[in-house]
Amino acid sequence: MLETKELTRYYGSFLALDHLSLTIGDGELHGFVGPNGAGKTTTMRILATLLAPSSGDVVLDGVNLKKNPRRIREMVGYMPDFFGVYDNLKAWEYLDFYARCYGIRAEQRKKMTGQLLDLVGLADKRDAYVNSLSRGMKQRLCMAHALIHDPKLLILDEPASGMDPRARADMKNILRTLREMGKTVLISSHILPELAEMCDALTIIDHGKLVFSGSVEALNEKMNGDAPVEVRLLSDGETDEAVRIARQCPGVTAIGQEGPGLLRVKLPAGEEAAAYLLSMLMQGGVRVADFHRAPLNLEKVFMEVTADA
Ligand SMILES: Nc1ncnc2c1ncn2[C@@H]1O[C@H](COP(=O)(O)OP(=O)(O)OP(=O)(O)O)[C@@H](O)[C@H]1O
Numbered sequence: 091m092l093e094t095k096e097l098t099r100y101y102g103s104f105l106a107l108d109h110l111s112l113t114i115g116d117g118e119l120h121g122f123v124g125p126n127g128a129g130k131t132t133t134m135r136i137l138a139t140l141l142a143p144s145s146g147d148v149v150l151d152g153v154n155l156k157k158n159p160r161r162i163r164e165m166v167g168y169m170p171d172f173f174g175v176y177d178n179l180k181a182w183e184y185l186d187f188y189a190r191c192y193g194i195r196a197e198q199r200k201k202m203t204g205q206l207l208d209l210v211g212l213a214d215k216r217d218a219y220v221n222s223l224s225r226g227m228k229q230r231l232c233m234a235h236a237l238i239h240d241p242k243l244l245i246l247d248e249p250a251s252g253m254d255p256r257a258r259a260d261m262k263n264i265l266r267t268l269r270e271m272g273k274t275v276l277i278s279s280h281i282l283p284e285l286a287e288m289c290d291a292l293t294i295i296d297h298g299k300l301v302f303s304g305s306v307e308a309l310n311e312k313m314n315g316d317a318p319v320e321v322r323l324l325s326d327g328e329t330d331e332a333v334r335i336a337r338q339c340p341g342v343t344a345i346g347q348e349g350p351g352l353l354r355v356k357l358p359a360g361e362e363a364a365a366y367l368l369s370m371l372m373q374g375g376v377r378v379a380d381f382h383r384a385p386l387n388l389e390k391v392f393m394e395v396t397a398d399a
């Protein structure tokens with residue numbers, strides 16, 4: 091539904107976004123990851139029609155951003171990373187104000203502000219002044235604001251940055267609800283593990299360039315395809331036999347013993363070699379209690395893929 095093609099943005103002579111092409115599917119919760127200055131906010135501001143690209147295209151549901159920015163604006167809800175809020179308004183008045191801006195009728199507005207405050211967990215702060223809300227609450231109010239015109243695509247620029255662990259968990263629930271409502275969400279963060287856990291797909295950028303875009307499984311395969319297989323045997327007494335069998339398997343390059351009955355076997359990427367090793371162990375009568383590739387360390391992946399060239 092959303093496609094960027096060779097999206098490029100200069101600030102003066104500085105290239106902040108470098109031919110970024112990515113696709114986000116309908117109803118997808120898409121994580122956008124990169125270190126400080128990677129170009130996440132720049133991309134999101136372009137998608138929200140607040141910043142013009144230097145070159146390249148954005149197409150959302152068949153609508154071209156350059157040709158019809160107004161139509162795009164109607165389809166997109168944007169929550170900026172830093173926001174000014176109107177302090178002399180109560181929470182419900184704040185939402186009501188923006189609903190008016192979108193020309194929404196009075197009865198509808200009343201219903202909607204209630205529903206949105208409910209959705210973001212601020213129902214009990216309905217009559218609180220915006221300046222009396224904590225930072226995390228303000229972020230949630232801004233999220234409600236971004237949803238007021240019922241956009242198809244929601245763009246959230248680091249929505250969880252000011253939130254405590256409890257509020258982060260709530261945020262994940264809100265995002266799940268939005269997905270059930272059929273919304274497409276692009277959400278940025280510096281925290282790859284957190285996004286990987288809840289998103290359907292991820293895009294990683296660095297220095298304005300695409301590093302990776304695809305499913306979490308694809309990232310795992312790409313970064314971790316040839317991670318060693320950890321084999322836990324039912325009893326330590328079967329270790330020697332297991333090592334003997336593993337040595338005979340094609341592709342096995344190293345076998346380490348990590349502990350009693352625990353082996354780490356280096357294999358080529360892909361499932362073929364792992365499946366063969368497991369079948370040989372079982373044919374050899376070795377009782378395998380657990381067999382898996384070492385889990386992907388997402389913190390490490392983030393550091394690796396964004397390491398300065
Ligand atoms: N208005 C501007 N004028 C000049 N340079 C800018 C401007 N806005 C952003 N940049 C530069 O463009 C690059 C990308 O910035 P951007 O804000 O898109 O990064 P980001 O990925 O959102 O980073 P962060 O994680 O810190 O929010 C940075 O090097 C930044 O200094």
Ligand SMILES: [Mg+2]
Pocket residue numbers: 130131132171247
């Ligand atoms: Mg940013």
